[in-house]
Amino acid sequence: MGKTARVPMSRLTALLATAAAGALALSALPSNAAEPVESTATTGLAAAFDAAAATYDVPREVLVGVGYTESHLDGHNGLPSQANGYGVMHLVSNDVNPTMSEATKLTGLPVEKLAKDTASNILGAAAVLDAYADAAKLTDRSDLGQWYEVIAKYSHSADAPTGRLYTDEVYKIIGQGVNAAGVTTEPKKVTPDRGAYATVAPLGTRTPASVAAVDYPGAIWNAASGSNYRVGRTEAISTIVVHVTQGSYAGTISWFKNPSSQVSAHYVVRSSDGQVTQMVAEKDTAWHVRSANPYTIGIEHEGWVDQPSWFTDAMYRSSAALTRNIADRRGIPKDRAHIKGHNEIPGNDHTDPGPHWNWNYYMELVNGGNPNPPEYNFTTYGTGVRVRSAPSLSASVVTSLPGPTQVWVECQVQGDPVTAEGTTNNWWSKLRDQGGYMTNIYIDHPDPKLPGVPEC
Template identity: 75%
Template structure:
């Protein structure tokens, strides 16, 4: 299908100046600028998101699955009410205006639509991204029937990311193509899973992040993390205070976009770790011994962990992310002697002198802290009445079942099954069937009831 001609408009000097300053000016066009053309979607009135993707795909000859996958990778198809990302990107397609990424100004010139409309109007935002992708495809020589092959768009999508380097561009683009392969069914948009063979082109020679050298493995503080350092312009070498807390952040952007932003010298921000939503992958960007710039005046004594996603959008907070993050926090706390409680593991917004709201009301602190402390966050709970002379209360299995006290019987307590506890040798029996005591005030720390016989009343279903 052919492409509709676009009417260019003069350069927007105000926009370019704002981009150079790292801030997008959402204002009307200058009075001497040509009147912008209107998008097909905008002129027709309200349009649903699926129709907007279909329309933009046809108008700019970009495969619909590519366009949707880019949007899903960037925002889970949420425009966030026109609020900017950390990197100064707008809308569900994340049209950006900063010193490294000009997709907003490019979309303005290609479509003739004003910045404010591109930032806040969903069909216009999608059209703007399609126009930019189309222009990149033209520049790469992708024409004719080749445009129908989603696999041929790999280098175009990588360019759209404007990543700081080749490995980060691969990280971004591989995620887009993972989404194409998995399909999308969200926010009124359905794209069937599609088997695509990405044609990496020049990126075939770029090792993806995670291909670790011996030196990068040695650089990380947390085993299994990917070492991808932030630019030295965005953190301070060394510390003047002991590490005594851990800070939980939400990126307000994508995983790859956040990594790229921390590698941008103009960002003036960083964190020690970034965690991906879909699988919990961990990237370390600043050594713990150094002071990342993530919580203002409180940087000196805390380790910062960024989580991919948006404060307002709980779909980013996956179980994989929670579990990966909790394992990381547990490791840091154990190495640094930090108590694993809410007084020492806090959200960005909970520190003094802050304006940020992350991780926000959608972050499940109860679930998260149970994971941090190694417990089953959703354990089956039983009302268990003791019998006979009562039940012996023992120390945690790691202390080999030492008897602490005996509860007289009959008495009523609450227990939580732990069917995969440490193996314990006690009273001539070896087993890992333990039930964790609970009182009305909460969990009794590291206190268990021995259940050598799984048929004990109250724990028969463990």
């Protein structure tokens, strides 16, 4: 055990909800599809990445980086994104992104399999990236820095700045490494060769015009297509609506810039750091909640409703600051009657922000509070660290955490002795309650009592 830097509470929520994800088995491929190279070193999702990388000569770090950027390595049970993209690798079928149809042609696999079978989805993405690399005459495929323009093409972003936004995020993930859903990549120091993107100003570069365009001083201006919102308002603004994008930050921005999408929101918030992009002026009517559009302001949050790993503390705090600013400027009460989820607006069939959105935490932040209890945290180690409903080995296991994992500790209590890796201890750490999602949860670990952490 070691004392670590401060860790956001929302990351614990994400870990608790996703840590026990099971491995995905490789499915048999039809005879006309490329046969993946088998891996005996790993199983499940990790093996799928190994096989696809070897079959199509695409670096595993590139495949995992794209997959993590798109989905946090979750296929969402075959459900589509807002842009009609599917699976861990977000193979898309819309008027500007043909990666699904390209994957079908290249692998011989049917759309249904590419959409719903994870191993096939990863294989299809590798085939598309391989074809793009061939078209780019990429010869040294082991040089990760040379894949920049290939990855940018895979995104099929609406414009070059959004393409750079997407690809820079993939390279950020490659640089940090991944440890999620049983898939691990080591951090890689890579200097990307941006090629034609080297002269493209990164999205977020502020100009006098962009600074003047935003309503919220902390936002970046990047206008949605004029086909996706209506100029002006027919009603006074009285409600702020919280959304979850069902997709990535760059993908959502690109979708709102696509004239055929017929959808938009005023703001989009990034998961990793809370970056805010404004796409529609507040004085204009974004198309995000049907009949409620005239009196609402919409805030989209990068991620998926069924995957709380996207809901970081940085996102909560940034979004709450934005909501507080809007409410204060426009005289909107900062309460749940005026700050609502998409699912709470009459006449809508969406479920976002979903059961994992921590409304209690969010509203305390909106109202200027700091809902965090004392900030104690530590790092678990090993694998299969269990979270139980009481400090007893006979208590039910709520979930398991993939070590090493950083978690918050609210207090500690003595319970059954736990032994692991030669260490025995009977101090159990009570984890912070997850806003009603999980309560009274204790981590089963052999670490010694943290200094300064009070007893429950």
